[in-house]
Amino acid sequence: MEVIPLGPLGRAARFVALAGGxxxxxxPVLWVASLALxxxxxxxxxxxxxxxxxxxxxxxxxxxxxxxxxxxxxLNAAFYGISCxxxxxxxxxxxxxxxxxxDLAFGRALLLVFLALNFLPAAARLIPLFxxxxxxxxxxxxxxxxxxxxxxxxxxxxxxxAGTISQIxxxxxxxxxxxxAGSATMARRILLPLAMPGVLVVATLAFVxxxxxxxxxxxxxxxxxxxxxxxxxxxxxxxxxGINWNLLAAGSLLALxxxxxxxxxxxxRLITSGGFSGAxxx
Amino acid sequence: xxxxRWTSWSSxxxxxxxxxxxxxxxxxxxxxxxxAAPWLLLTPALILLCVLVLLPYAGALLxxxxxxxxxxxxxxxxxxxxxNFEKVIGSTGPEFGLVVAASxxxxxxxxxxxxxxxxxxxxxxxxxxxxxxxxxxxxxxxxWIIAGVVVGYTWKLVYDPQIGLANAMLVPLGVGRVAxxxxxxxxxxxxxxxxxxxxxxxxxxxxxxxxxxxxxxxxLAGQVDGAGTLTIIRRIVLPNIRRxxxxxxxxxxxxxxxxxxxxxxxxxxxxxxxxxxxxxxxYRLTFRRGDIGEGAAxxxxxxxxxxxxxxxxxxxxxxxxxxxx
Numbered sequence: 001m002e003v004i005p006l007g008p009l010g011r012a013a014r015f016v017a018l019a020g021g022x023x024x025x026x027x028p029v030l031w032v033a034s035l036a037l038x039x040x041x042x043x044x045x046x047x048x049x050x051x052x053x054x055x056x057x058x059x060x061x062x063x064x065x066x067x068x069x070x071x072x073x074x075l076n077a078a079f080y081g082i083s084c085x086x087x088x089x090x091x092x093x094x095x096x097x098x099x100x101x102x103d104l105a106f107g108r109a110l111l112l113v114f115l116a117l118n119f120l121p122a123a124a125r126l127i128p129l130f131x132x133x134x135x136x137x138x139x140x141x142x143x144x145x146x147x148x149x150x151x152x153x154x155x156x157x158x159x160x161x162a163g164t165i166s167q168i169x170x171x172x173x174x175x176x177x178x179x180x181a182g183s184a185t186m187a188r189r190i191l192l193p194l195a196m197p198g199v200l201v202v203a204t205l206a207f208v209x210x211x212x213x214x215x216x217x218x219x220x221x222x223x224x225x226x227x228x229x230x231x232x233x234x235x236x237x238x239x240x241x242g243i244n245w246n247l248l249a250a251g252s253l254l255a256l257x258x259x260x261x262x263x264x265x266x267x268x269r270l271i272t273s274g275g276f277s278g279a280x281x282x
Numbered sequence: 283x284x285x286x287r288w289t290s291w292s293s294x295x296x297x298x299x300x301x302x303x304x305x306x307x308x309x310x311x312x313x314x315x316x317x318a319a320p321w322l323l324l325t326p327a328l329i330l331l332c333v334l335v336l337l338p339y340a341g342a343l344l345x346x347x348x349x350x351x352x353x354x355x356x357x358x359x360x361x362x363x364x365x366n367f368e369k370v371i372g373s374t375g376p377e378f379g380l381v382v383a384a385s386x387x388x389x390x391x392x393x394x395x396x397x398x399x400x401x402x403x404x405x406x407x408x409x410x411x412x413x414x415x416x417x418x419x420x421x422x423x424x425x426w427i428i429a430g431v432v433v434g435y436t437w438k439l440v441y442d443p444q445i446g447l448a449n450a451m452l453v454p455l456g457v458g459r460v461a462x463x464x465x466x467x468x469x470x471x472x473x474x475x476x477x478x479x480x481x482x483x484x485x486x487x488x489x490x491x492x493x494x495x496x497x498x499x500x501x502l503a504g505q506v507d508g509a510g511t512l513t514i515i516r517r518i519v520l521p522n523i524r525r526x527x528x529x530x531x532x533x534x535x536x537x538x539x540x541x542x543x544x545x546x547x548x549x550x551x552x553x554x555x556x557x558x559x560x561x562x563x564x565y566r567l568t569f570r571r572g573d574i575g576e577g578a579a580x581x582x583x584x585x586x587x588x589x590x591x592x593x594x595x596x597x598x599x600x601x602x603x604x605x606x607x
Binding site for chain 2: 006007010014017018021022024025026027028029031032035043047048049091092094095097098099101102104110112115116117118119120121122123124125126127128129131132147148150151152154155158208211212213214215219230233234237245248249251252255256259260263264267268
C-alpha cells in the first residue's frame with residue numbers, strides 16, 4: 001500500500017497519533033537517562049525533569065567500583081549474547097537450508113512444529129530444565145546457559161532462515177555445481193553471501209535474547225562470577241541500592257546500550273525482513 | 283557402478299541431466315546417500331529442541347502429577363494423580379481466583395492496549411512517505427528489544443511516588459502524589475501500561491508489514507466510489523489485514539500470559555499477592571515453597587492454554603497458505 005488518502009483533518013490526526021506514540025515510547029527511556037546522568041544530589045523530591053548538570057559518575061560507580069556491580073557480569077552477558085547469536089545463526093542456517101532445499105518426508109510438518117514452538121511459553125520449560133540440568137551436570141555451567149538460550153530461539157531462527165533461503169534462486173546453486181564447486185565452496189561463495197542479511201537478523205535477535213534473558217540464568221546459574229548482567233542487576237537493586245535512584249537508573253541505562261547499538265546497526269534489515277509477517281516470537 | 287562424482291562432467295553421464303531438471307538432488311553432498319545430508323544438517327537443531335525444549339515440556343506434564351519437592355531432588359517422586367491441580371485451584375493464600383483474575387485482566391489489558399496502539403501507529407506510519415517510515419518505525423520499536431527486567435526498572439522510575447516521572451508531571455497540575463504500585467487495581471493498570479509499552483512493537487511490526495501489502499487498487503477503487511478516509515480504513519484496509527491481526531493478537535495474548543520478569547521486578551506480585559499472575563505463582567510455588575509438583579501443575583495450565591492458541595495460529599496459517607497455491 002502506498003498511501004491512504006488523507007485530508008487536512010486526517011493529517012492532523014496522524015500527526016497527533018505519531019507525536020503521542022513517540023512521546024509514550026521514548027519519554028520513559030529518556031527519563032532513565034535523565035536520572036542516570038545527573039549528580040547524586042539532584043534526585044530528591046520534587047524532582048526536576050531535566051538534569052541540572054551532566055555526569056558519568058553513576059555509570060562509573062556501577063561498572064568500576066566496589067559500590068557497584070563491576071565489569072564482570074557485563075562481560076558475561078556479552079559473552080552469552082554473542083555465543084547465542086553465533087551458534088543460533090549457524091544452526092538455523094543449516095536447519096533452514098535442509099528444510100527448504102530438500103524434499104523431506106516430514107519437512108513441512110517440521111516447519112509447522114517450529115512455527116508452533118514460537119508460541120509456547122519459555123516459562124513452562126524452566127522447572128524441568130532446571131531438574132534436567134542438575135541430572136546432566138549442566139547446572140551452573142556457562143555451556144548450559146548458552147544452550148538453553150539457543151534452544152529457545154532456534155525455532156524462530158529456523159523459520160526466518162527458511163524464509164530467507166527460499167528466496168535465493170536454486171539456479172545459482174545448480175550453476176555453481178556445474179562449474180565444479182563442491183559443497184563447501186558452494187556454501188561459502190554462493191549461499192552465505194546471499195543469505196547474509198537473514199543470518200545477521202537471526203544473529204541479532206539471538207544476541208538480544210541472550211543479553212536480555214533473565215529467568216533462565218536466574219534459575220540455571222548460581223555462581224556469581226558467571227552470572228548474567230540482568231540477574232546481577234536485579235539482585236544488586238534488591239540488596240544494595242535501596243533508594244539510590246541514580247544507581248538504579250545507571251544500571252538500567254547500561255543494560256540498554258548493547259541492545260540499542262545492535263538494533264541501530266541492523267534496524268533496517270530487521271524491519272524489512274519479510275520473515276516477520278510469517279512468524280514472530282511471543 | 284559407483285555413483286558419478288559431480289565434478290566429472292562427461293557425455294555418458296546422463297544422470298546429471300536428469301538431476302538438473304529434478305533440481306533438488308543437485309545440492310546433496312556427493313559421497314553421502316542423498317537422504318542423509320538434510321538430516322545431518324538438521325541434527326544440531328533437532329537434538330537441542332528435543333532435549334532442551336520438548337523434553338522439559340514433557341517433564342512439566344509428568345511432574346504435575348507427582349509429589350516432587352526441591353529438597354528431595356534426586357529421589358524418585360511418587361505419582362499423586364491430579365491432586366496438585368486440586369491443591370493449586372483450592373489454595374487460599376492467595377486464593378486461586380485472585381491470581382486468575384489478575385492474569386486475565388493483565389493479559390486482556392495487554393491485548394487491547396497493544397493491538398489498539400500498534401494498529402493506530404501502524405496506520406499512521408504506513409501512510410507516511412517511505413523515506414520517513416523506516417526511521418520512525420525503528421524509534422517506535424525501541425521498547426520491544428529492551429530486557430523485561432530493565433522495562434520493569436524503567437517504569438519503576440516512572441511510577442515512584444517520590445522521584446517518579448508520573449508524579450513529577452502530575453503534581454504541578456494540582457493532583458496529589460499517587461502511590462501507583464501500592465493498591466491492587468492501580469498497580470495492575472500500571473503494569474498493563476508498562477507491558478503495553480514493551481509489547482506493542484510486535485503488533486506494530488506485524489500490522490505495518492501487512493499494511494504495505496494491501497493492494498493500492500482497492501483503496502483507489504474505494505476513493506472512486508466516494509468513500510472517506512475512515513470508511514476506507516474500516517471497510518477496506520482493516521479487513522485486508524485480518525490474518526496479521528490474528529497473529530498479533532495471539533502473540534500479545536501468549537506473551538501477556540507468560541510475562542514474568544517485568545512483574546517480578548516491579549511489584550514482585552505484591553502487595554500481598556495482589557498483582558500475582560500465574561507465571562509468578564509458578565515461580566513462587568516451585569522456588570520459594572519448593573513444591574515442584576504444584577509449580578508444574580501451574581506450568582501445565584499455562585502451557586495448555588498457549589498450545590491451544592499456537593494450534594489455532596498454525597491451522598489458520600496453513601489454511602491461508604493453501605489458498606495461495
